[in-house]
Amino acid sequence: MLNYETHEYDVLVIGAGGAGLRAAIEAAATRLSVGLVCKSLLGKAHTVMAEGGIAAALANVDQRDDWKVHFTDTMRGGQYVNNWRMAELHAKEAPACVRELEAWGALFDRTQDGRILQRNFGGHKYPRLAHVGDRTGLEMIRTLQDHGIHQGIEVHMECTVVTLLQDDGRVVGAFGYDRERGRFRVFRAKAVILATGGVGRAYKITSNSWEYTGDGHSLAYHAGADLMDMEFVQFHPTGMVWPPSVRGILVTEGVRGEGGVLRNREGRRFMFDDIPELYRNQTSDNEEEGWRYTQGDPDARRPPELLTRDHVARCIVREIKEGRGSPHDGVFLDIAWIKERLPTAEDHIRRKLPSMYHQFKQLAGIDITKEAMEVGPTTHYVMGGIRVDADTQMSNVPGLFAAGECAAGLHGANRLGGNSLSDLLVFGKRAGRYAAEFAAEHGAGTIDEAQIESTATWALRYFESNGSAPTEAENPYRVQADLQDMMQDLVGIVRTESDLRKGVEALRDLAGRAQRVTVPGNREYNAGWHTALDLRHLLTVSEAIALAALERKESRGAHFREDYPDKDENEARENIIVRKGPDGEMQVTREALPATRSDLQTVIEEMQ
Amino acid sequence: MVMATFKLWRGDRDAGRFEDYQTDITEGMVVLDAVHQIQAEQAQDLAVRWNCKAGKCGSCSAEVNGSPKLMCMTRCSDIPLDKPVSIEPMKAFPLIKDLVTDVSWNFQVKKRIKPFKPRQPDADDGTWRMAQADIDRVQEFRKCIECFLCQDVCHVLREHQMHDAFIGPRFFVYGASLEMHPLDIENRLGDLKDSDGIGYCNITKCCTKVCPEDITITDNAIIPLKERVVDEFYDPLQKLFRIFRPRG
Structure with a gap:
């Protein structure tokens, strides 16, 4: 007879990054019992790596911003194969979700008049990303974690789910093991939310940690759920390329948001050479205007370095392929040049991009306030995932919900930077609410011992x-x-x-x-x-x-x-x-x- | 490329020993890369925690040649490779296996600390106004990645094992981030004095020295908290004031 521990919940959440934590908090607010399972320790999930910010049309910096502009930017960035309903909900609900984080203790950088500061990012028409320097993800996951631990959620750290358990098609639990002792565990639940993140470990060069092996995608698929848009894998244009052991580690788009530029070995800003038709009206055609945009001039158009990630990544690949790359098969990303424009450039860079400064200094021996970085594309995110209902986040398998990166729809063919953190909040919250509703309406199913x-x-x-x-x-x-x-x-x-x-x-x-x-x-x-x-x-x-x-x-x-x-x-x-x-x-x-x-x-x- | 010898701690709750592994070190490798290489090629069942590999998640804490470090941010070129490099688990926590320790105590401690409690919103739309200058110091504390290296080196925990009476530097930083949060109206000074044991800290600054995020733990978090505790409970003038001005 197989030996295992059994835990029973109304709602089981698998994954404790931004989406999983937000979902668990929402489900727990209904006073149902909630279990949360995660492969690592609490607070270490990939959300912690998010640097740039959370996209939300708060309109604190540019009053012309509203949900409609955010919605349009998201659809355009996704090349119109997004689920329009998810894009609508996301744009409308993101601001309230950001304010909720502040009410739970998050401390975003401030505007002059004391409100949440927002920064420019690729594909966003107006400065839209609420941020904390370049460690926004840490602020977000810590806020959710520190709030979440007081909501009565039972957390199983370092515990991996191997399969979902089903009763006549419906998902009624999960089976896995604790990493510490390797003991098997059965989690019975009336509803299950997958919030397992991405699939980056399928590639050699990736910004993702060991955890991102597509668990949620695969668990759902084997339980009969549809996967959608899986061909859309985002290669972030700027990962580190040297030394070899750090290849793939993310360099935030915030570097370009603060005025960083891409150059090839000839010193040419090659992004000006290829501006797609869809963005021609919004993109500056000269360096001067691009600089003014990064410094907050509302009449200036964005520099081509802030075009969408898919396009920037392809331009970098082209430069390298055609022999104009940097010594280690990348291109140059230069923020140090802004000292020509700002007398306090060095301080400014260290204050706005502290972890980038630290990362290059420590891992590559490069001082980014003085020298250019070498960067190249790195596997970062999967737009595709579990096909879900836009409003409820339920998959086509009854009782199985998905939120965050492992769910498909919002981002279409390409995700805009900053739209991931807001996705986690908006749809984590929705998944939590509707999974709780489902759990309240359904009894516990029967566990199939043979499957275990x-x-x-x-x-x-x-x-x-x-x-x-x-x-x-x-x-x-x-x-x-x-x-x-x-x-x-x-x-x-x-x-x-x-x-x-x-x-x-x-x-x-x-x-x-x-x-x-x-x-x-x-x-x-x-x-x-x-x-x-x-x-x-x-x-x-x-x-x-x-x-x-x-x-x-x-x-x-x-x-x-x-x-x-x-x-x-x-x-x-x-x-x-x-x-x-x-x-x-x-x-x-x-x-x-x-x-x-x-x-x-x-x-x-x-x-x- | 050089061949280097790593002495890795192998063992479980009951017994353990150093084992030698030789592996090639190439340009730019960090200690965690070497450990992973050894794991993949020579010691498949080696237990080691890691996630981001970029100094942002605080998972891969260990003692490299006796000093507490994040393995992902320690470059092999910064340590002498002509003699064996020792890598051991943190000492302030019980061992699970190899380089992995049971840090669950930290998560229990955090749960005991009174959570954030904001004042009423400043604006009708439910939002607050805060000046950047007023949040700078709290943002320093919120950089903490919970690697627990400060806990590992604190002698109150490491040598005296006073885990029941003392919450350790990490949670004084956490406490400071709440107490100095411009919106927070909770009072944690009584807990700091009693159950949290802030008096046991004798400001040797070991924690500050090992913080990979360069948080000035002792000067900016612990000492100001100690001062607040002293003002609240031990200041005779304050005491007099309180007799005549009962708190609401």
């Missing part, structure tokens, strides 16, 4: 003491690294049909190798075992990304197909859906994008 037994057997077979043939044994870290190399090469920023097909083929081979993984040692805090168990999720999301990327035969936002380099309006009328077929195979289908409500369509057209 078979999952446990699967999880334990990785131990070498369980007798796999040692000649064929695979190292889990090796398999993971090979998968990351392959995805980087074949399913990365620039894609072609033949590469993608090779990628799908390679995934089959990797799946075979993953079967042969064995790990030494016992169940106690065994990182090798944890890595082996996460491989299943990585393989699932990698396959979903590759198949969706094959299916979308156009280039849009973050998805760039060299063999279909242009946008195709027919392709843009459909979402690519990935779901598990009856025989366990991955199916790819298309579904028509819901038509934008007419009043919102008018808003978009008026702001062209």
Whole structure:
């Protein structure tokens, strides 16, 4: 008989970053019992890495801003394949969510008249990002954490979910293990919210930590939920490139918001060379105007460095490919130059970008107030994810909700910087509210013991003491690294049909190798075992990304197909859906994008 | 590239020892990279916490050659590699396995501290007004990434194991961030004096020295809190005042 601990809640939240914490707080406010499970310690989730700010049309700095402009910016940034309803809710509800954080103790940087200061960011028409220097994510997660621990939420730290438990289709709980002892745990719940973040560990160069193996995407997929838009993976244009061991670590867009510029090895500001039609009216065509924009001149247009991330990343790749890159295969990001304009530039940089200053000083030996940084694209975020109802965040599987990065819809083909933190708050809150409602209306389901037994057997077979043939044994870290190399090469920023097909083929081979993984040692805090168990999720999301990327035969936002380099309006009328077929195979289908409500369509057209 | 030897602490609650591992060090590598390399190639079941690898999450705290550090921010080029580099878990907390310690006590302590309680909003729309100058000092405290290195070096916790009577530097910083928050109206001075044990701190500044976020823990957080506690409970003049002016 299998030994496991059982916990019972009305609502179970999986993941304790911004979305998970916000969801748990909201669900707990209804006085239902709430459990929160997270793979790391509380407060360490990837939200802590967010630097730039939270996008919300507070209009504290520029009074022309309102939800309509934010909505339009989000749709334009997402190349109009966003879920319009989510974009509407997000733009309307983000300001209240930011003010709520302040009421819970967050201390944002201030305007002269004492209100929340907002800064410029790529693709946002007006200064819109509430921020704290360049450590906004830390402020946000700490505020939610410190508020959340007093709301009666039961937290299970360092605990990983392996599968969702189902009763006749409905999700009624989750099964996992605690990392410390490797003991199995069953969580029974009337409703489950996935808030597990992204999939960055599927790639070699990434800003994401070990946790981001697509757990939520994969758990939902295997439970029968639809995944949508998985081809849209955001490569942030500015990650560190040197030294090799720090490759991929994020360099905030805030550097460009504060006046930082991109140059190639010839010293040319290459972003002026290619300004997309969609943004021509909003973008400055000379350096002088661009500088004035970053300094808050309301009549100036944004510099081309602040175009959307997909475009900036592609321009950087082009410069490197054509031989104009920096010594270590990147380009130069220069903030030190502003000393030509500001007498107090050094202090200003250290005050506005303290953690960037620190990061480069300590990890690369570079003083960013004096020298240019070297940067290149890094896997940062997945726009695609679990398909959810815009209002309630429930997936097509009853009782299963999703919020934050693991949910799809809001960001379309490309996410604007700053829209992630606001996404976590707005839709975390909604998921919490509607999951609680669902829990109140439904009784507890029945747990399937057979499902628990078979999952446990699967999880334990990785131990070498369980007798796999040692000649064929695979190292889990090796398999993971090979998968990351392959995805980087074949399913990365620039894609072609033949590469993608090779990628799908390679995934089959990797799946075979993953079967042969064995790990030494016992169940106690065994990182090798944890890595082996996460491989299943990585393989699932990698396959979903590759198949969706094959299916979308156009280039849009973050998805760039060299063999279909242009946008195709027919392709843009459909979402690519990935779901598990009856025989366990991955199916790819298309579904028509819901038509934008007419009043919102008018808003978009008026702001062209 | 150089070959370096790392002595990693391997063990669990019951027993442990240093084990030697040799690994190649290339340009720019940090200690955490070396540990990961060893883990992937030679010690798959090695337990080590990490997340952001950029000094922002405070997960990979350990003692490198005896000094408390974030492994992700310690460059191999800054430590002598001609002799073995020792890496040990933090000492102020019980060991779980290898480099991972049980830091759950910290989370329990935080829960005991009275939470943020704001004054009534300043404006009709439910918002507040605060000057940047008034929040600068609290923003310093809010930089804390909860790596618990300050707790690790504090002798009250490390040597005297007074976890029941003393909350440690991290939570004085937390307390200061609440007490000096311009909107907060809660009073935590009684707790600081009694259950939090602020009197046990004899300002040796060990915590300040190891803070990877350069928070001036002792001077900016602990000493001002001590002064507030003294003013509130030990100042004879204040005491007199209070006799004649009962608090509302």
